[in-house]
Amino acid sequence: MESSLRYGGDSKSLRIHAKEMYPIATDSNTLLQLHGELDTRLGAPTYLSAMIRHFYPDRESQGAAELNWIIFNFKKDQDLRFKVGYEVVDKIPYFQIKENNWTFNADGKGKWNVRYDL
Incomplete structure (x- = not known):
């Protein structure tokens, strides 16, 4: 699990961030991703998501x-x-x-x- 404490200039509050990916098929390119963030100033989640992701070969250029x-x-x-x-x-x-x-x-x-x- 990826977890971190984050503070950004745009939010002005400390956030607890966590993300985990689980393979859901024998194909390693399909994953269940759980991702969330808790804002300590509000005491509530500011971001929650659960999604199934399939990664295709990258066709976009990056550099x-x-x-x-x-x-x-x-x-x-x-x-x-x-x-x-x-x-x-x-x-x-x-x-x-x-x-x-x-x-x-x-x-x-x-x-x-x-x-x-x-």
């Missing part, structure tokens, strides 16, 4: 140029990763700073978020 710099043992038991990239199709620059479980993401459109992976 990005990225530079990564990883510093292992920056401090004792602490790794840092810096990522700077450019999404070619949407023409959006972005960057990421990741320290063990904490991640800060931002892009050229002014969107940003902070994430803690559980």
Whole structure:
């Protein structure tokens, strides 16, 4: 299960996020996806979904140029990763700073978020 604590500039509240995918057929391309988010300010779910997804071979073009710099043992038991990239199709620059479980993401459109992976 993917789970994380998230805070974004657009919401101004801490959210608990969880997502899990289960194969539902012998075909590994068909999955049941459960996805939800709880807003701690409201004390209520802000997003719930259950869907069956089938993944077809990707026909859309995507591309990005990225530079990564990883510093292992920056401090004792602490790794840092810096990522700077450019999404070619949407023409959006972005960057990421990741320290063990904490991640800060931002892009050229002014969107940003902070994430803690559980």
